[in-house]
Every structure is written in C-alpha cells, then in structure tokens.
Amino acid sequence: MSYVQWLFEGLDYDQNKPIYIDANNPERSLSAAQVKSLVLKIGAGLQKFGLQKGDCACVVSLNDIYYTPTYLGIIAAGGIFTGANPAYTVFELAHHLSVCNAKFVIAELQTLAKVKEAAAEVGIPESNIIIFDVHHHGMPSGATSFWDLISDDEISVEDVADSANVPASYISSSGTSGLPKAVVIPHAYLINQCQLQTERKVPYEVSRLSCLPPFPAYAAPSQHGMPLKTGSPCYIMPRYDGNGAIDAIEKYQITEVLFVPPMILSLPLLPKCTGSALASLRQIFCGGAAIGYHIQEQLYAILHPDARINQIYGMSECGWVCGFQYPEKDETSSVGRPFPGFTLRAVDDDGNDCPDGQAGEIYIKPPFPMLGYLNNATATAEAFATDGWTRSGDVGYVKDTKWYVPDRKKDVIKVKGWQVSPTELESVLLLHEDIIDAGVIGIQAANTFDGVPRAFVVLRPGSTLAESDVKMWMRERLAGYKQVDRVIFVTELPRNPTGKILRRLLLEGKYTEKVAAADDQAVIPEGVAREVLVTENGTSGSVATCEQITPQQDFVQKDLITESGDSTPAATWEHTDLPGEIAEKVPVVGNGISSSALPSEDHSNVPS
Template sequence: MDLLSWTFADPDVQADKPILIDAADPTRSLSTAQLRSQVRRLIAGLQDTGIGPGDCVLVNAFNDVFYSVLYFGIMGCGGIFTGVNPAYKPAELAHHIALTQPKLIIAAPALLPSTLAAAAQCGLPPSAVYQFDLAPSSTTPGVQSWTSLLAPNERSWIIPADPATAPAHYASTSGTSGLPKAAILPHSYHVSQASFLSSSAATLPYTPIRLTALPPFHVFSTPIVPSSIRSRIPTYIAPRLDIPSFIATVSTHGITETYLAPPTIVALGANTAATSGTLRSLRQVWFGGAQLARPNREPLLRALHPNAAIQPVWGMTEAGWVTAGRLADTPDDSVGCVLPGYTVRVASDGELLVRGPALMLGYLRNEEASAAAWGDGWLRTGDVGREEGGKVWVVDRAKDLLKVRAWQVSPAEVEGVILAHPGVADAAVVGVELGDGSGEVPRAYVVRAAGGGGVSAEEVRQWTGERLARYKVPEEVVFVDCIPKNPTGKVLRRVLREEAKNERPKTEGEAVVVMEVTETQSRVGARHTYSG
C-alpha cells in the first residue's frame, strides 16, 4: 500500500478531533479531516504547477503542524519528497540540490537567503522557490507563498503501481567518505515503519499522547506522524527541542510518549525542573542516533511514571528502525528487539547485516555506493555487534561515520572544508567521547601550512562554521606535525581515535607527545598542541 492510502485508511473515524497540535500554541491544530483536505488541495496545486510522478520537491523548514501537508502532498502527486536540515549552510544545501535535482523548493522565510543562494548556484530560478510562511509577519516580499500552491479544489492522490519500487523520499545520509548521499526510500519503506508504531500503540496499558521535536525529514521521526494519524493519537509538534518548553508541554498536556536524542536525555536528567515531578505522565521515551548506557538513563527515568521505560531504537537511514526496546522488557544494554519482518545476522568480521520488509532502493546517482551497501543480499550496517535471542547488542562501528547529537557526520566532508583554508596543509577528523555518556563530538587534527601565518584553533572553527552546520564544526582542534597515513595515503583514523582515547590533553596550549607512527608509516613522532 502507498503511504497516503495507509495513513488515511479510515477517513471518517474521529476525523474532526485535533490530531496534529502546535506545542507552543494548541489553538493551532489540524484534525485528520483538515489535514486530508489540505493535502488533497496541495496535490492539485502541485500538479497544476507541473509537478508529477518522479519529480522531486525539496523542503527546507522547521517542524510545524503544516509540515505534514507538504510531506504528504508531495508524495501524493506522485512526487518525491526530500527534506534538509535547516542548519545547512549554502554549500551543503547546494550539494543536496545538485544531487536530488528538485523542480521546486519550499523554504521557511528565515532560511530563504541561504536557500536562494544555493538554488542560484545550481541554476534553479527564484520562481521555483516558495516560502513556507506560516504567519503574516514572516513573509518575505517578492517570494511566492506556499499557500499559492493550495488549489481551491481537492484532488485524490496518485496510487503507485508498485509501492515497493515507487520512490517516495530522498533521505540524506552521510557516508564514510565524501559528501552526503541520498537514499531512495519507497512508499513501502515508510508504511512498514509506521505500521510498527501503530500496531505497538494498540496494546499499550495507557492512552498515548505524543510529543515530537524531531526533524520531520529524519527517518527516526518519519514513522511518528503517519502512525499517529492512522491510530488517532494526538501528537504535539515542536519546531525544535527547547528544554523549558518541552517540560511545560509534557506537564500541561499529559504527554505519555516522546522521542529524544541521547544528549537531551542526559540534560533532562540533570535538570531540576525536569526531575521535580513535571514529567510523571511520560510512559515511554524512545531514543536513537547513538547508544546511551543504562546509568546515563537512570536520572531521567526516576523522574518519569513509575512504570515508564527509556527505550533504544537502532537502525539506519537505509533500513529505518530495525530494533526497538519493548515496554515489558527488563532493561539491559542491548539496542532492543529485532522488529517484525527484519532479520539481523553477524558477518564473519562481526559486522551486523540486515534484511527487512522494505529497505532503501539504493543511493541516488551513485551505483558504486549502492553496490557496496549490499553483501550477498544483506544490507551492511557498518556496526559491529551480536544478536542473541532476538535482541541486538552494538559494540562498535566499522565505519568512520560520526554520530554527533544523533546527526550523522562524515569526517571526509569536514576535512574537505578545513583543507580549503589557506593556512592548512593537512587535516583529519575523528570523534571523541564527551565522557558523560551522551555521545561524541568532532575533533580535528590539523597540520599548519608553511608560511600560513599560524592559523589558530578559533580560525579553523570559524572557517568551518561558516560553511557547515553547527554540529559538524570540530569541538576540539589539535595541531600536529603530520597526519598518520598508510603507504597508500589513507588516513589512519584508528591511530587518532586511540590517541584521543588514551591521551586527552588537559591544558590549552600544552604541547604533548601523543603518537608514534609505525615504521611502515614512516615512523614519525608527532607533537601536538591542543585547543578546545
């Protein structure tokens, strides 16, 4: 079944009750009937504009109750939805535009400068950019409003001949090298993901009320709204995670379920306002994007309902949710149980491989990466671990990919930006653990260029911050005499990661000997200067 037919399968059941609600202003809401009508009007408007099957439409906006109108409407006219992180800088956005080749872009007014700059760089005219102006005060003169795409009449959505092969979504995913790729996700992928949340909600010992502040284009988030509509679960939408607002929404509206990144769980557990009884209604907190040890969950868990659970989700853009915790299970350090329809096996080298009911179709315009993602019909996850009794434990990552505040970061992408600085001769990026169990941050190892004027750590960070999203900017910069590489020139990230683990300099400006490279790597003792 296609995603829209599955989501709106029962159009008359509780159709007039608010289903998507603005967390900051609950008077702003959409019922299922209102949402369905808005989606059908957008379908008609997009088709009248010339958007049809196979055409991509890009959305660059913060989460909102009306974001789902765009999401469903684009897919409903036969188009392919793609969303981007609002933190993207023009160069990152231009890469995504060049890759996905959208015919039309819808952007929040605050994001129009970077969006128009990136669109122009890719040869997309300003007339193809619409503003997602949700309030009169936010409009930008001279840019078309997205409301002009809402036709006065409604039109039914297109039902693809084969939902298992019909692309619905180009989802950005960072690889271990180079710039981010786009995974091609079919309708069946999203239906299988939403089906799990919908079926699990049917057996809960409480009435679910949801709150999400997740990016709506991220695959950790995409099952939430379709399953909420299908199961008639009121869902409060926040544009971003703000801890005081989060606490107030949970307390005021009796939220029972929410979805968080590990650093937020750690932060909430240390927040006295969160641990003073305000979150007692919460029964399930799902987290994904990185692991979080049980001791780091405990402070927040004690602040929730006595029968609550903080549960892991393990997966990847290419496969969606593969495992998840179950409310009745005894807590452990696994990443949960394998979800129905999925199979996980361990390769001879320890890498976890996955088969599932509806995985990605491949990477857009990247046959080499698509072929490399599969091994004997199994999707490679890049994670090393084990499977026992239907549960999965993840112990390491085979890939170099970083997970920073649940966002994927390609070290090669960050390195490429740093290397473009005239004062830098060489660079490498690895992840270092924060130490509080909430994940890792990027650390850059930098070789200064001869005669480059002695570039500083702050200059490296500023240069990177002007070109990349904040979460990709190195939190730490270590200046070195050389970058360890093998005889073919490949950066030995393992050496750098071991150094970061075994020797964390304590004082800014302190020079320390932290690495000695083996003879096959030219046996160099490198002296480092730390700045963080």
C-alpha cells in the same frame, strides 16, 4: 497502494478532533479531516505550479503543524519529498538540492536568502521557490506563498501498484566519511515503518510530543504517519528546547516522545526536570546515537516507575530495525531485538556468520529496504550484499536474543594486530567527571604501518585537567595497546545531524583547540543544557535525524573488543551529541552536556 492512500484508509476515530497541535500555541491545530483536505489541495496546487510525477520538492523549514500536510501533499501529487536542515550553509544546501535532483523548494522566509543562492548554483529557477509562510509573516514582492497552493481543487491520489519500487522520499545519508548521499525510500518502506508504531499494544493512551526535525528516517513516520493512522494527538515544537519540552510534557500530559542522546543527557540537568513534570511519560524512544544504561539511569531516577527508555537501532537505508516492546526494561545497553519482518546476522571478514557473542559486521534484511542511493551506483553496490541483505557498516553481536552494537566497522583501529574500538576508549574517557565529550580516531603511527588512537576531549567548564592526567586515567583502565598517543582539548566535537562524530573532520584537523577562559565556571549554565541541544534540525550545535541509531552496551562491564578481536558483553558509546551555546560550548555526554550534532546525515541511519 501509495503511502498517502494507506494513511487515510479505514480510519475509525473522530476525524474532526485535533491531531496536530502547536505546542507553543494550542489554538493552532489541525484535525485528520483538515489534514486530508490540505494534502489533496496542496497536491493539486503543486501540480498546477508545475510539479510532475517523479519531481523532487525540498522543504527547508523548522517543524510546524503544516509540515505534515506539505510532506504528504508532495507525495500525493506524485512527487518525491526531501527535507533539508534550515541551519545548512549555502554549500550544504546546494549539495543537498543537487544530490536529490530537486526541482522545487518550499522554504521558510528566514532561509530565503541562502535558498535562493543555493538554488541558483544548481539551476533551480527562483520561480520554483515557494515561501512556507504558515504564520502569515509577510511575503517578498512577486514571491509565491504556501497559501497560493491551496484552492478549492483537490487532487485524486493515484494508486501505486508496485509500492516497494516507487520512490516517495529521499533521505540524506552518509556524512561521516564523505558528502551525504540521497537514500531512495519507496512507499512500502514508509507504510511498514508506520505499521511498526501503529500496531504495537501499550496499556496507556498515546499522546506524543514531536520535537525533532521532521524529515529524517528516525522521526518522519512517527510524525507524518502514526498520529493520522491512530488518532493519537501529536504536539509539535518548531525545534527542541529543554525547558519547553518539559513544559509541554507536563501541560499536555505527554506519554511518548522521541529523543536523541544529547537530550537524554542534558534534560536531568535542568531544574525544571522533576518527577512531577515528567510524571505522564511512559515511553522515551532514543535514536540517532547510542548511550549506555549507566547514562540512562540519570533520567530514570526522575521518571515514573512505569516509564521506559527504549533505544532504537536502525539506519535510513532500512528504517527502525531493533528495539524493545513496552514494558520490558533493558539494563545491558542492548539495542533490542529485531522488529517483525527484520532479520539480522553478524558476518566476519571472510563472509561467514559469527556465532552468538562474537562480533562481526551487522547485515540487515528488512521487509522493504531502500531502492539505493540516487544516481550513485557504486555506493549502492557497496551497500547491498547478496540475497537481499544490506550491509550496515556497524560492528555488533547477538547474545541471549538481544543485539549489541559497539562500533562502526570502518572506525575500528588496528594496533599491533589488535582491534581497538574508538567508542570503547570514548566510553572510558567519559567516565571521568571532568570530561563531558570525547572523540577518538586512529592515525598512522610514525615509521610503522600500525594505527594509534588519538583522543579529542571537551572539558567541563572550570576543569584544570591536563593531558598527563587523562593519559594516567586511561593507563589505569585499559591495556597498553589501547593507549592514546595524544590528548587534544577542543571546544566541541564535529558531529553530523544525528549526533555521530565526524571523525574525518578530526583527521583533517578541522576542530578548534580549547583556549582557557578566565571566567570558566565549574557549574554548567542552565542555558547550555536548555537550548544548546537541538538546533533547527535536531540536537545541539547542528543536529537532526535519525542515523545509525545505535545504543550501546554498558562499558562498565568489560572490554568491548578483546585481544582476540571478539566482542564481550561490553559497552560503548558512539556518537553522542551535545549541547552548547556558550564560548566553550560544553556538549552533554555521559556526565555533562554537549554541543553539536543531530538530522540526518552520515548514514542518516535512522530509526536519517
């Protein structure tokens, strides 16, 4: 069965009531019946336009109520959907189109110039570009409009007999260690991910706000599946805006929302963020990066007592893997327990299973994994272990049935035989009230084969903190082998669309050192917290999707990795996106705001 067939099968609610509602203009809405008709008409229109079975069509647009019918229409036509961040440069867009082998592009008008340039670079004719003109803002002469696809004809959706092995979508993944790859997602994967959300039982009526990019693995099933399958209304924001999200939550009595860490961090800083404004919320899913419980407490202090922040761990290659079931409240910064059908184990460097409490690389066995990386046999072979296990690249451990994910395996720094977690050091740096974002990398120490940690820090506006002050802070809190050789003050950290720190760019020197501004303010401007967060595809700076959704354990507890290399119930904080829109682009983190990050790149690890 295809994903589209499954979605529209057995619906038992009023299919004429609004399901997708424009949060900025509620007069714009679509019912399930309208969505189904649009899906079949768009599918027929795409086939007439030339799309053949197995062709990839790329959508380059902000979110909209017509995004879901387009997503499903591509799949209904036998095509393969992929989405791209509209904030991409020509280089990034050309790479995405190339790696996904896209044949068609559906792009909003504001992106048309760079879409044409990128399409030309990869050999996509201009005639294969469709303008996503959902607001009827006018069309260039000779261009094809989204509305041109829609006529009286409706497609007959073909059955997919082997849904576990037929591609439905390509999701961008990687980014922290190289250019993104295309994760091949089958129909069964999408069905399973949607089932995880539709079959759960909650004691409240679900009304969801969608304010994340609609193409990563983390957010896609929530928007393109759950509302249609359950009849729960979904309010669509084109992009994230802090005050706008608060207004929508209060106006529409939203009960559920998907966030990423920068939003969790910056929302409490807004004057509008009050208990009465957020009173309806009952569950906030947080993925794409990880945050410790002590950071969540800032928002918990405002939320209703029945509200829960549910960290989601996963990756584009497997989907949502771990989380908590409402109303359980976790205060240990765990990423939760495996969802039904998923199995996890921690494996040491010799391939042996680690006992409880001992850290190793997390291997995941999902019910329906990715099919591999498109046209990349080497990366595919590296991702899969034997017997259906997928290598996550994350360091983690299980304790009392709950999983903890302190680090990425490749990021661990070897110092004099000890393993040093960059995220542990980042967590300690973020405890300082003047530090609002921090990244740590390992470099080769002079005249040795050892590694040594180096810190990159974003200061709160108005701070006079010096390198010596930061080093003293670290010396007072960490063992000698965990000390950094240098502290470099930067305007912001490079992050991928899901908020993960792009350490390779720090290694390559691609960052901007901070120049003190004469009028730095000690108080963080509201505009930073409000708009800096999510851009076209996700959160601050350039953020978006769903990647390595890795919550971490509260670092105030104990050291993450001990001298023996074992992990204690410690904490971390990897990949925190932050907002920023002023010269210093102050990203939000543990104690402030941040600037940069979020969609779907870098192990668009979701639940990408």
